[in-house]
Amino acid sequence: MADDENTVVITGTSKVGTSQPDTETEANATLEASAVTRPTTSRVRTPPPIGKKTFDTLPTELKQSIISNIWRPTDLRNVCLVDKELHEVAVQFLYESVALDLGSANDTKLAAFLSSRNIGLRWMRVLRLYLANVEDTCNQEVQATFATRMILEMIPRDILEEFSWCPWKNFSADNLILLYKTQRKMTWLEVMQLDRPFATELKADFIKQHNLFDHARRLAVYPETRETLEHSRIFIENTAEKLEELILHPHFDIGGSHSPSPNRIVPRELNDSATGHGLLTGTLFAHMLPFDKCKPFECLTRLRLHCINMRYCASTWCKFVDFQKMEHLRVYQCPAAETLFGELSRAQNLPRKLRVLEVQHQDNEENEALLALDGLLCLVSGVEDLLIDMQCVKALPGAAGIASHGKTLELLSIHGSNDPLGSISRTSPSEHAELVYDTESLDKICKAAKSLKQLSCAWPERSIFKAPTSDWTAFETAVSSLHDVVTLHISSWPTNKSPAHLPRIQYETLLQGYATQLFHSFASHTIDTALTGPPATGAVSTDTGLPRSRLRLIAFGISDSVYERADSQNQKIYLRSSCIDAEGLKRIHATPIGWCLRQFVEPRSEVLETTLSRHVTMPVRDGEHSSRWGDDDDA
Template sequence: MARKLTFNDLETEIKALVINRPSDLKSICLVNKQFHELAVKPLYRNVSLDLGSPNDTRLSAFLNPNNKGLKHIRQIRLYLANVRDRCNQKQQANFATRMLLEFLPEDVLEEFRWDDAWCPWEPFSTDNLLVLYKKQRRMKWLEVMDLDREVLPELKKNPKMQTDLFSHARKLALYPENRETLDLCHFFVEKTTAVLEELIIHANFDAHDPRDHSPAVLNSIDSRELNDSATTPGLISRTIFSHMAPFEKCTPFKNLKSLRLHRVSLRYCADTWCKFVDFTNIQQLRLYQCSGADSLFGQLCKSSNLPKQLKVLEIQHKDNAENEALIALDGFLCLVSGIKDLVIDMEHVKSLPAAAGIARHGKTLELLNVHCSQECVHVTTSDCDAEELVWDGEEFEKICKACTGLEQMSCAWPQTSLIRSPSDEWKAFETSALGNLKGMVTLHISTFPTNKPSTQLLPRTVYEQLLQGLAQRVFEIAKNGAPKAADTPTPDPSTETASEPATETTPSKLHLLGFGISDKIYEREDSKNQLLFLRSTCQDALGATKTYAAPIGWCLRQYVEPRSEVLDFVLHRETSVPCRESGGTGGFGSSGRWGADDDDVIEIN
């Protein structure tokens, strides 16, 4: 008889596909040498380090030459550690960074990035940057930020470093905030023009008080000089892209597929950005707080600029009184096609984007994140969600019926009370979402249910228990199958025939349900103002298996359910849980955090 195959008999490639859960990689490395070889590569591929704390002493063990995982590192991201005493923390972090760069194997990194809270808005060590450029010559991601001294002359004097530095670069992140960084940005863009695939520009030229006569203010640049005008390009355009001037006769970037702009004026983009960027080839477009975004959308609606394969569109914008940006966005969505990820976060608008423009992308849309508000006011009361706009029931149903392939959704839902039966508007949203979006895995509801008509706020522990009950109700509907909303009334069961069923009850794949908006930008820290529930199972006293809404932390959910990146977007609004803080634990565990304790075991369907 043939011997029964075991896991050890499988090919190495198949084993690597089986061992792919990030939360288990560390334990798998400790099993034996064979499992270590399979898990060490994905475990060390992306490394995040907190520097500037007493834990920096552990870097010596991490950088030990006997550590076989060092050669598999491809991405490193550095953060400033959250410590109480921040005296000389940045100097200590710079020293730890230097030690890290000196002892890392050469030519292994593809990306080396800093957290925005540390760099680029704080001057970075030029010496450390030069060490990085000398030892890591295969990086695909390069960043330009403010430095403690000028580095451009040293780069120009070293042709070999230039060749090594730009030979593999495909992505540029530029953070201009003065004339020196603008010149350095131009140098990097000029060297990568022919091969550049992704470009990020995040301007940080803050306005200053004219009565302030400090050297920094005296050297500041006026916004009228920075931005493009009707007669001439602004300082940002004519400096960073000066090698392409005159723009009327320039050749656009040949391979640019992704463009991300922060705080860049686009009011007169027709004579600048639409000249050196070929928007017909752009596949990912992200605009954050860019004044004049309506002008860009107006230009993109023209046949000569309309993107042919746009897959990702993200916009975060504060509109004017006439809502020109919203109107231009609605028109653009009705012309472009094929969007997979759509993120809209707008302030000062009178209505949500038209459902027709979103429904046009129903066959391709996989992620939908739409949040709009009438006023940009930070409110901390229990009614803080009243300002966010909610879709009409018919509009929401139209979107759900069209976007049947949607996997992740984030939007505001109608108000309901936790101490009463769900409102009719809430039930209508449940029917539309769970009845039509059978493939939806993650649902994020930015609004919190209240405890009205009661006038007093509930204690946090009580509120969390009631919210868990509402989440469990949603999961039960998803598991049992919500009736799909029909255009015609449901026929009488007594007159039904066997060939014409009354309703469709296909179960939904919904596994993760979130409430509220996170107030944490630091990506590895849980928020107290966002509560997440995971669809799990439990057994009652009689041994029957039932659906259970298990509370889970923001950090843990990305390992349990990777298809939840809709929760990663930073929204302009802030919400707080409408409850009374008791001063005890912040969530369900004895550890004071939201989510299960370390010893809890959750069975996931």
């Protein structure tokens, strides 16, 4: 687009499912004013030369295709403000997925967002609601419930495909009834804890009067009480024929025998035993009893299990779930998960097209789950995303099993430690430090997985003050051979062994220098490969004409942020950028970037969204005088 005073720069960034709430609400008010008060001739168009194609002369379909590659909400907002035509094209991508924080002073901006003149509302497909992170939470949930009611009343009918209430708080049953009445084409359904029983009313009215389950293909179940178990059973039973994805995450109160909670359910009653089915399996899948003669889910290809004891029910799950069709399997903190891995290793249950495997588990003293997982990795084939996070293990998963998926592997996250679940690792190495692959194993993985785009693992110990060790250099050389890697996550920190730890600002400055060196190392390794061997697969540098590295993000540490859209203080992310040095030459530079912003700058960084069980604090001292250089007193 080459108009003199009205040039719009359309960047080739990528789009993520959610947009930040402050940007979203401000954009809504601006878009409303743009659509109503601005004249349609806000831009004077100069007629192009005869026979010359410009962006203005392109068909609307091509403009939509171009704008669909813009992911950052602020860039989409700027495109919307150009003129009415681009406003109508770009607004559908800006509003496709909306995330809002409720229960704060920003709720006053919802009036502009819900205005009937806001043409973007009809393009909304995903709506995620959060509780705002505020200091004063008095009556916050009541205010958020009212704001949710207002949103559901004002948005157009039958437009949503997914609705999520993200905090683990009771949701209003009246708001849920309104949602089911006005949005009957949702493909994603959630069963959550409500403020009053709802299963009887749902079974009596909604199934007969509304087409609630006609479009449902994905189901998330979060049972906490016996009422939500019955609620979940109704949803599973009515979506069984078309269900493609199932998420099961029970969150029961399993306190001791003297627990005062009326919803307390002891584990012996909740889980299966050697003599019969437990409350969880027997209630949720009661319509399939007896399991020996039941018909498995026909379309189920994605399964995510949280906190389900598999000791006596692994074989039962293999009866009503056809694991041979499974493409995405995620197992989080399920006791006795080794029994499930053992069942999946049998020929009649072995997944044939497993693409994503994610395991987070606390192993026993014999490391039975690790051994069973190694065996499963050697039997399945074609895994593209592999994420493993193990606690209480003596070694990491075998390199041979991971290397066997080298031709298809694109995302790899391997973490393990000998510490129990939930412990916090301090700055100095200890017996519970995160396990690190030996250089031979990592080199074997890197040579096999040439298509790897995202890598997350711990690196050997290195001092923030001294030159890199031989092990660190070997890791750097092995990973630099991955020419397609875009995001590199190093979960361990360079050590800070000094009489008094450096303040945060000094440590981060040195860390930024190390990140810049890593970017230089990857770029120089790619150029050396191009000069001595086959051309690399990276983009070609305009300065030298040689291939350059595709590495764009380097992250240190492990995020400890529970609020998923808040930046963590224990993780630093650096974006590959450029700067002009004192001689006027362009140099590679590592620019710090926030966790929230990086998903709009580089969407191929979802490896950073994985929640790891460990928390490693940055080896710095924070305090009142932590920003002073040369301050040797401990804060």
